[in-house]
Amino acid sequence: MAGGINAWNGLVAEGTYDAGLAYFSRASGAEELIALSWVLEEGNRAFYEGIAKEAEDEEDAALFRSLVLAEERHKETLRDLHVRIAGEGTNLAPPAGVEAGGMMEGGIPVGEALAWARGKILREVVELAAAMEANALDRYIKMGRSVGDEPSREIFLALAAEERVHLGRMTSLLDRLQDKG
Amino acid sequence: MGVFDYFKPVSTWTAEEVSAFLKEKDADAYNLVDVRQPGEYEGGHLPGARLIPIAELGDRLHELDRGKPTITY
Numbered sequence: 409m410a411g412g413i414n415a416w417n418g419l420v421a422e423g424t425y426d427a428g429l430a431y432f433s434r435a436s437g438a439e440e441l442i443a444l445s446w447v448l449e450e451g452n453r454a455f456y457e458g459i460a461k462e463a464e465d466e467e468d469a470a471l472f473r474s475l476v477l478a479e480e481r482h483k484e485t486l487r488d489l490h491v492r493i494a495g496e497g498t499n500l501a502p503p504a505g506v507e508a509g510g511m512m513e514g515g516i517p518v519g520e521a522l523a524w525a526r527g528k529i530l531r532e533v534v535e536l537a538a539a540m541e542a543n544a545l546d547r548y549i550k551m552g553r554s555v556g557d558e559p560s561r562e563i564f565l566a567l568a569a570e571e572r573v574h575l576g577r578m579t580s581l582l583d584r585l586q587d588k589g
Numbered sequence: 590m591g592v593f594d595y596f597k598p599v600s601t602w603t604a605e606e607v608s609a610f611l612k613e614k615d616a617d618a619y620n621l622v623d624v625r626q627p628g629e630y631e632g633g634h635l636p637g638a639r640l641i642p643i644a645e646l647g648d649r650l651h652e653l654d655r656g657k658p659t660i661t662y
Contacts, residue, residue, distance in 0.1 A: 409601075409602055409603075409604055409607045409660060409661070409662040410601045410602065410603050410604070411603075411604060412625075412662045413623075413625070413629075413633065413634070413635075413662055415603070415604040416604045416607075416608075416635065416662070417604060417605075417608070418604075418608055418635075419636075420633035420634055420635060420636070421633070421634055421635075421636045421637075422631065422632065422633055422634075423631055424627065424630070424631050425627075425630065425639070425640045427631075542636050543636075545636040545637065546634075546636040546637055546638075548616075549616040549636060549637030550637065552616060552617065553617075561617070565615055565616050565617055568616045568637070569615065569616070572611075572612065572636075575636075576612065
């Protein structure tokens, strides 16, 4: 790529190669891997929902509600994958000690992220959301690479494709917000 | 790697061309390799990029799928 990373105008993921995967090291198998992914998606959803509730501008609130729906779809995709692997009637339960909705992408506690977001302008919140989506894309691609079985690989790559679409929307939104100043 | 590999043409893409390619393809349709140092990778990398510092590239080529296009930066 001409110019290397300095020429790259898109969003980047941060952290060491396996930083996002370290959180998943506690998973004992594919089922817990999926459950931990679900926990992070739920954390992201809770964050977006909190922002939408507190937004004073209706347009901003609508934007974050659309992100809530996107995270709901991801959770459904993960639930379907879990059923495929573990069978019907099984619970998608995170490993012991992991609280659903307490932590979002990048290991950030949802409460802390919401506290940080209060008083911030929309562009700053969207920048954080975009960074989260970039790291989620990074993680799903790497998880797709690391799982052994073909169906799981396909699911993680499908999730990565969805994250890439989210990221494209975020990038466009950030461009518009930066143009507005 | 044989002697003829040194004569294979390598094209250079702009960042915009790379971006368009990545948007269009599934993540398993290419090799995306960050050849910088780990600290630089940690500070920011293209999502999904493998980290293979350039000094290690020769020994780690087996990690890449030769049947797929490879993008390095």
